Amino acid sequence: MHTSQISxxxxxxxxxxxxxxxxxxxxxxxxxxxxFTVYSLIKxxxxxxxxxxxxxxxxxxxxxxxxxxxxxxxxxxxxxxxxVMTGISWAVIDDREHYKTMKYIYTxxxxxPAYLLGRGxxxxxxxxxxxxxxxxxxxxxLEINIEVTQVNWAFFLITLFTGVVMLALMGLTxxxxxxxxxxxMFGVGExxxxxxxxxxxxxxxxxxxxxxxxxIGFLMPITYWxxxxxxxxxxxxxxxxxxxxxxxxxxxxxxxxxxxxxxxxFSILTFRxxxxxxxxxxxxDTVTNY
Amino acid sequence: MNLAIQTQHLSRTYKLRNAKNSRTKELVALQxxxxxxxxxxxxxxxxxxxxxxxxxxxxxxxxxxPTSGKALVCGYDVVKEASKIRPIINMVSGGESSGYGxxxxxxxxxxxxxxxxxxxxxxxxxxxxxxxxxxLSDRINTKSSDLSTGLRQKMNIVRGFLTDPQVLFLxxxxxxxxxxxxxxxRRFIRNWLNQHPERTILLxxxxxxxxxxxxxxxxxxxxxxxxxxxxxASLKHKLQREAIYHLEVTSSSILYSEHFKEIQGVRKxxxxxxxxxxxxxxxxxxxxxxAAVVNTLTAHQVRIINLQKREPSLEEVFIDLVGKSxxxxxxxxxxxxxxxx
Numbered sequence: 001m002h003t004s005q006i007s008x009x010x011x012x013x014x015x016x017x018x019x020x021x022x023x024x025x026x027x028x029x030x031x032x033x034x035x036f037t038v039y040s041l042i043k044x045x046x047x048x049x050x051x052x053x054x055x056x057x058x059x060x061x062x063x064x065x066x067x068x069x070x071x072x073x074x075x076x077x078x079x080x081x082x083x084v085m086t087g088i089s090w091a092v093i094d095d096r097e098h099y100k101t102m103k104y105i106y107t108x109x110x111x112x113p114a115y116l117l118g119r120g121x122x123x124x125x126x127x128x129x130x131x132x133x134x135x136x137x138x139x140x141x142l143e144i145n146i147e148v149t150q151v152n153w154a155f156f157l158i159t160l161f162t163g164v165v166m167l168a169l170m171g172l173t174x175x176x177x178x179x180x181x182x183x184x185m186f187g188v189g190e191x192x193x194x195x196x197x198x199x200x201x202x203x204x205x206x207x208x209x210x211x212x213x214x215x216i217g218f219l220m221p222i223t224y225w226x227x228x229x230x231x232x233x234x235x236x237x238x239x240x241x242x243x244x245x246x247x248x249x250x251x252x253x254x255x256x257x258x259x260x261x262x263x264x265x266f267s268i269l270t271f272r273x274x275x276x277x278x279x280x281x282x283x284x285d286t287v288t289n290y
Numbered sequence: 291m292n293l294a295i296q297t298q299h300l301s302r303t304y305k306l307r308n309a310k311n312s313r314t315k316e317l318v319a320l321q322x323x324x325x326x327x328x329x330x331x332x333x334x335x336x337x338x339x340x341x342x343x344x345x346x347x348x349x350x351x352x353x354x355x356p357t358s359g360k361a362l363v364c365g366y367d368v369v370k371e372a373s374k375i376r377p378i379i380n381m382v383s384g385g386e387s388s389g390y391g392x393x394x395x396x397x398x399x400x401x402x403x404x405x406x407x408x409x410x411x412x413x414x415x416x417x418x419x420x421x422x423x424x425x426l427s428d429r430i431n432t433k434s435s436d437l438s439t440g441l442r443q444k445m446n447i448v449r450g451f452l453t454d455p456q457v458l459f460l461x462x463x464x465x466x467x468x469x470x471x472x473x474x475x476r477r478f479i480r481n482w483l484n485q486h487p488e489r490t491i492l493l494x495x496x497x498x499x500x501x502x503x504x505x506x507x508x509x510x511x512x513x514x515x516x517x518x519x520x521x522x523a524s525l526k527h528k529l530q531r532e533a534i535y536h537l538e539v540t541s542s543s544i545l546y547s548e549h550f551k552e553i554q555g556v557r558k559x560x561x562x563x564x565x566x567x568x569x570x571x572x573x574x575x576x577x578x579x580x581a582a583v584v585n586t587l588t589a590h591q592v593r594i595i596n597l598q599k600r601e602p603s604l605e606e607v608f609i610d611l612v613g614k615s616x617x618x619x620x621x622x623x624x625x626x627x628x629x630x631x
Binding site: 014018021022025026029099100101103105108109110276279280282285 | 304352354376391397401
């Protein structure tokens with residue numbers, strides 16, 4: 001009956017599965033289904049529209065330039081970064097401050113990292129809907145040219161999955177940091193996602209950055225992930241920019257995997273260290289009503 | 291056989307940082323606490339707010355690490371073997387409205403039961419049974435956000451008992467409940483333990499009557515220290531040689547605690563002004579001393595409204611140990627009430 005009597009894998013799976021269910025109930029039940037569907041469609045289109053308008057003003061509506069699909073797809077896939085990372089770390093704030101259930105979750109036989117990862121799944125699903133809506137909108141109305149029959153969908157899905165795992169692990173690091181923060185944790189997730197936006201080559205090649213800042217971009221797995229996703233969808237258009245031009249798709253994926261493994265080890269160690277420290281400081285279930 | 295709970299010289303200190311000048315000061319929440327709770331006991335921790343009761347529960351439930359000392363639950367170390375403790379314990383805190391408001395009562399309880407490895411069928415059977423016992427079965431499909439604070443508290447109590455824990459921690463379980471609901475909860479706790487005599491409950495409360503009614507043994511705790519630990523009967527028995535009086539008297543602006551301190555034979559007293567009158571609890575060496583007390587009151591134009599000689603209660607035990615009533619300790623920070631030991 002108890003977790004101590006089952007294998008670690010089953011304990012992990014049970015916590016992950018239940019947290020996924022809980023996360024979906026929370027994310028999808030705040031409005032009636034019709035309103036939720038409308039919101040899910042309009043939000044990504046509105047976000048993309050802001051970028052398109054800005055681009056249109058700056059380039060005098062030159063939607064045929066290769067930089068446009070580069071920016072548009074980079075921005076679309078970047079939605080995963082914010083949603084997956086902050087989805088996982090936000091569970092700490094939600095359970096502590098909003099639902100005040102953290103102490104009951106934490107003292108239950110729950111695999112805590114698996115629980116937090118599971119809470120992020122709902123945000124991943126919502127992000128996937130947003131990304132899909134944004135790309136379809138771009139193809140239909142903004143001349144984003146994706147040759148569906150030419151795309152290596154298997155490679156695309158493997159890359160997407162690898163990147164989401166990488167983002168989830170980065171989210172776990174952030175969740176660990178959240179456990180140690182009390183008063184100023186609410187904006188941390190968005191601040192980190194915003195900062196990474198600059199260095200990941202999401203909307204401009206890394207060459208635009210000052211040379212001393214470029215290494216940050218090259219050390220981030222998100223950079224290689226976004227580049228590969230774009231290349232797999234629009235091919236040469238995306239690979240025409242100099243940043244990672246010398247690397248093949250396989251090389252990009254290899255770097256992505258190596259950096260993901262590195263981040264996995266880093267995340268697990270950091271999270272456990274933060275969790276232990278939070279327990280020492282008495283911060284696990286802190287409620288500030290801030 | 292392992293003790294259900296054991297603490298050895300357990301201490302916990304919080305470091306509080308002043309936001310203005312970044313200086314830190316230390317707050318001792320628990321100091322050298324040594325306790326042993328046997329399987330099957332309903333053990334009470336009795337003390338005012340801020341005494342360290344919740345800190346002790348947090349350590350025992352693996353939420354908080356001790357600063358020094360050791361704590362074991364069912365023989366497992368709370369620091370090194372937390373993952374072995376969590377499946378066999380549960381906890382309920384009173385006076386809060388926790389729960390996932392978007393989920394129904396059944397969904398909230400079902401999810402927690404699943405975390406503990408109960409099958410859906412078994413979880414649903416227990417949920418129905420326990421909700422019936424606490425009178426919440428008609429709300430099983432109500433979203434928990436639509437429940438009143440009291441009903442949500444009952445839902446949380448069900449959550450605690452649902453997993454049939456070997457050791458259950460109840461932190462002020464009746465806090466915030468109305469009189470009837472609190473009585474129902476106390477009855478439910480006692481019945482559960484009668485039906486599961488091998489289970490253990492550690493209950494914290496600052497309600498004397500609750501501790502007296504429910505607990506097999508009680509530890510009286512104040513300022514992080516355990517001052518006494520015994521059965522309620524034994525604790526009271528130690529006071530039976532003294533004369534204990536409860537007086538209600540008219541208010542007086544010229545009567546101070548010093549006047550009682552000067553009376554020979556007054557062992558302990560607690561003087562608490564109320565709206566238009568005052569309450570005076572006295573522990574005297576012998577009944578004859580009461581005459582001197584009455585004379586002092588008369589000399590200060592204070593009239594006795596009510597006078598009772600009492601059998602010792604845990605309230606008097608607390609006053610005897612701490613020198614103040616629980617109420618005075620809790621309100622002491624704003625200066626109301628006087629007492630001396």
